[in-house]
Every structure is written in C-alpha cells, then in structure tokens.
Amino acid sequence: MSVRLKLPPILQEFSGGVETLEASGRTVGECLEELEEQFPGMKESLLDRQGHLLRVFGIYINSDGLHPVEMDAPVQGGDEIVILNFLMGG
C-alpha cells in the first residue's frame, strides 16, 4: 500500500527540495513517522511542545480537511496526503 505525501516548501528543506514523497503507513501519523526516519526533524517541526499539530499547518487527504483528528486519520493505498502551511499574519 502506497500513499503520496505532498510537502509545503518549509518542509522540503528536510527532503532535499523534493515536494512529493511515498509512504506506507496506515494512518497519517504512521506515514509521518516513516518520513521522520528518513528525514529527521520533519515530523517534529510540525508539532507543538505537547505533540499536537501546529495550526500554521493543515493536513488534508484527497482535499478533505482532517481537523481535529489529523494524526489518527486512516489512509488507504492511492490516497494523497497534502500538508499546507498557512502564513497570513498580523
């Protein structure tokens, strides 16, 4: 089972500039763990000190938002996980 992950520019510094990666976890959290092994620091940069997803990021499966169950959300082969980085400010 393979899932595609699409990263925002701010996470591509961990993947050497690669935007789209493959993973095989059963949940979003497992897929990110897998990537963390390949690219240390990537998952950690998504989380606050309590281990929750920072709200400057949003995770979507096939364009559907996952808030508030991002990490536990199940994924299936062929799914596309998109991580967005929101940066409006002020």
Add this chain to the structure above:
Amino acid sequence: MSSYNGRLIRLNLNTGKSRVEEIPRQWMKDYLGGRGIGVRYLYEELKPGVEPLSPENKVILMMGPLGATTAMSVSRMALVTKSPLTGAVAKSVMGGSFGAFLKFAGFDGIIVEGESKKPVYLHIDKDGIHLLDAAGLWGLDTRQTHQKLRQKHGKTTQVACIGPAGEKLVRYAVLISDLRCGGRTGVGTVLGAKKLKGFAVNSAGPLSLHDADGFRKVNREVIQGLKASPGRIRMSDFGTSYLTLGFEKVGIFPVKNFQEGHLEGVEKISEEALAGIKTKNDGCYGCMTKCGQVRRVTEGTYAGAVSEGPDYETIWSLGGNLANTDLGSLIAADSLCDRLGVDTVSAGNSIGFACELYQRGIITKKDTDGLELKWGSHAAMMTLLEKIGNRQGFGKLLGEGTKRAAEQIGKGAQDYAIQVKGLELPAYEPRAVKGYGLILATANIGASHMYGRPRDELSGKKDKLTEVDKGQDAAKAEISQATQDAVIQCSFGPVTGFNPQQRSDLLVAATGFKKFGDPAYLDKVGERILCLERCFNVREGFNRKDDTLPKRMRTEPLANAGPATGQVFKNLDGLLDEFYDALGYTRQGIPSEEKLKELGLDWVVADIKKFAK
C-alpha cells in the same frame, strides 16, 4: 457608471464648514484609491515641516474602487496623515463597515483639516453633511460613543470614533469602528488635536458598477473558489491567533521586549486556548470569512470581559512581549485598549520597554507611580494601560512612545526602545526572519508589519536567516502591499480569494478603466505610491540613516529562540543597498530623478532636489 463616486467631503474645522468636491479623474487612474489617493492629497496639500498636531495637518479617510461592492473583503478604509509619533507619512487601513456606508452615502472619502474650538463630530445622512456638537461625547470611551450616536441617529448608524486616548493626545491613539481599529502611528491623535470625536453615517446605497454582469461573473468564480479554501477556513476558525505557537517555536515571536524568543507557558495563550472561549465570529462588510474572533472570559479575575480579538499582534504585544500568559487579562486588555482608542502594538511595546528598564534598574517604583513592573504582571499591565490611555502619571510618559520616552529618561534607556523611525516594532523578531527585518527597517511609516510581507521567507522558499539576496523581495513585498492598500483589499490573501488577474477583471468591471485590466499596471501603481510616500519623507528630512533597526537587533545575539538562537542582524547595510537598487533609489535611500520620471512623478523632482539630504 462607475464604482467610484468620484467625490469627497472636505471638512474645514477652522470654519466649521464642509464642501463636496470632485476627485481628479487622473488620480483615480494613477493611484487607484485608498492609500494611493490619500497619499497624493497629503503630498499636494501639506507643506514640509508641518507640526503633526497643528491645524495645518490633515487626516484623509479614503475608500477604494471596489469598496461597498459584493467582492470579498475589499470594503476597508485607508487613513492617511502625517504621524505625531514619527513625523513621517502615516498610513493605516481599517476594517469594519463604516467605509462601505460612506460610499453608499455617495462619497469616496473625507479630508479633515483645521482645528475646531470645541468638540464636534461629523454626521452624514440623506439630508446632508452636518457638523454637530460633541460636548456630550467628549470623555466617553469608544463603546459608549457608539451607543450614544446610535441612540441619537438610529441603530443602523455606522460609527468611527476616537476614545479618551485620542482626546488626550496619546501619540499612538487610533480610530475605532465597532470592534475594528485603524490608525497605527497616531491617526486618532491627530483627530483628537482637531477636536473631532468621530464620524457617523446613515446611508442605504446602491452603488453603481460599470459592467454589473461582468463583475458578477468574475465575483461568482472567486466566491466559488473561496468556499472550500483551507486558508480561508483556518482564518475563520482561529483568526490570526493560529500563528502564535508556530512562530514561537521558530523564534519569530519576541519575548520580554525582544530579549529572547521563548515564552514559558505559551500554550496558555495559544490559538487552542483562545478557541476555548470563543463565542462567535465577526468581521468586515462584504466578507464571508469573518476572521474576527469574539471571545468572552468565563472565570477568574477578568470574568465577563469580551473582545473581538486579540489577534496575533496583540497576543504578542500584551502577552508574550510582557511574559504574560494570563488568558483572561489578554481579553480584558484588548478590550480596554479598544475602549480607550489606543494602539495595542505600541502600547504593549511601550510597557515592555518600561518593564525592561525596571528589570535593569534604570527606573524604579519612584518613576512608575509605585508600580512594580515585573515580567508577567498582568495587574500592572492593566493599570498602565489605563494610565496610558488617560495620560496619567507614568502613563503620560509611555504614551509618548518609546523613542520620546527613552530620550526623556536618558541613562541608556534608548538601547531598550524597540522602534524604527519612532514606531514600535510589531510581533516579528528581525533576527529570526531577516527579510521581514529589512521591511521593518525601510517601511516609510516606521516598523509596521502591514507594509509588506516576505512571503517566500515565511513559507520556507527562502532561508529566513541569510542576509543576502533579500532586497528585491522586500521591494516587491512593499509594492504589493501598496497596491493592496489602494484597491483596498484585505491583506489576508485567502480571505479575498482572487488572483491578480481576477482582481484586475473586477476593477475593470467596476470602474470601466481598461488599464486596470493589466496586473503589471497595478504593480506600477503600487510602486508609484510607495515612491511618493518616500518622497514625502525625504521632504521631511528622512534618508538612509532612518532606515535602520534597533541597536539590540544589530548587536545582541538572540537568546533562546529555537533555530534562530544566536542570530544577530549583521548585514543591514548590504540589504539596504539591494533594496534601494531594486527600487531605483540612490544609496542614500532617495528616489532617483530617472525613477521619478519613469513613475510619472516628474512634478516631485524639484522637491527632491531641494530637500534630499
């Protein structure tokens, strides 16, 4: 037929008379509206060296060509004057609904000049323009003023007014319209000096459009795309508060007057904590996002306090910057600032400045009216805000802004005044995001976060910490912001929903001006506005020496700030050169004659030759 009314109200407070006059049609084409036309009037009508709190200064309220239409988040209003805080050009953009109803009343703007002998306010309705006695309003806070004016003129009256801070000439007083605020750098102060309490308008449209069908077609596409936009939904859910934890983690969120980048207990004032006391959304005219978060404190010392906010800036200025993690006090302080009519960024920054002076023993209880200014003391913060807004005791000094206060205190206090050109820095640590630092250094109004955003840097497309190859991005960001402020659109892109071409198409359909159909033309308008603001400042004696950052950023390594720990801003000079080159300015930060001519600002050349230093 056009979405421009093409006329404004000129209110002369010396005579108490107002008249309606046409806005030059060419100015609409060259400057679009809002900040653009406002700055054009300011440059034209203010002599160099005018004292900002004198009758000779003017306040210009100006709408944009899309204001009061059904396009999303474009009914904001620009406020332009000469700042009493900086002595430079001032621009600010206010949300809410007042501006839309001003347009419905048939006016694109108001120019306020002169000075009244007694407190007055301006009322506009179908019967005309009336300057009315404000004796019964003077001294009231902004919320009370709204209530009184609605009791008198009707529930649907749109109001924009100053509070006690503006009346008493606190140098960073603002204008408040319902729960929205505008006027950083002291627009409210200038209105207070003129004894103009505010504005009330009763109107009922409609607004004409050049091509209503064409407008509707483009707008429908935009709105369709907006409905499911993740960025828009995030803004609706959290407002800008969602930035807090993410920015604190990477050292962008300054703590204890920019001494460090880590706030112990930040989760207590995080977006999640604030979401827990949210009661509803609120927002501007013609916006489906309603990013305003109305929150109510349910327990503790501040139970019952309600505010629309705080937004990211105020979470920082009255929270992190003071090491204050008391959620209830943040809501109460935000509400207090709105009622007093005081800018939360400058107020919080000024209190942080005072706390650091106290920490270092530069001031003591003898100077602070007996207040112990410990980091994290929300009770002291609330007391100081009251004192600032009412210009009492130690608050009178802090209400002068950090630059003037430091000069008066002496004893090295200047080193802890975190300001540029006299305007206090916002919630972005320049050492952790260098391109933003360059914008804060070069912004013509002083260190404002609303003068351009380095999007590539914030999104991770560019390294935040490098200090080369950022001048062009900063120049583009400032140009882009100028165009946005002329349209006038909300600065949160995902809230408006349109791309540059759709924005151009909406402008053409609304106004009939075909040139607006080319996004590159609108970029050039933005560049012209930015350049004219710089020329205004040159006429006032500003140059490269004023495009700087506080000494702390240039000399002290940033402490405890995640990936930005140890950072110093070392190459500001190099970045300034890049920035000036990108804009066609000399290395002294003065627009070159060639650039002025390219932008159609030939008429400014003689001034620049005369005043450039």
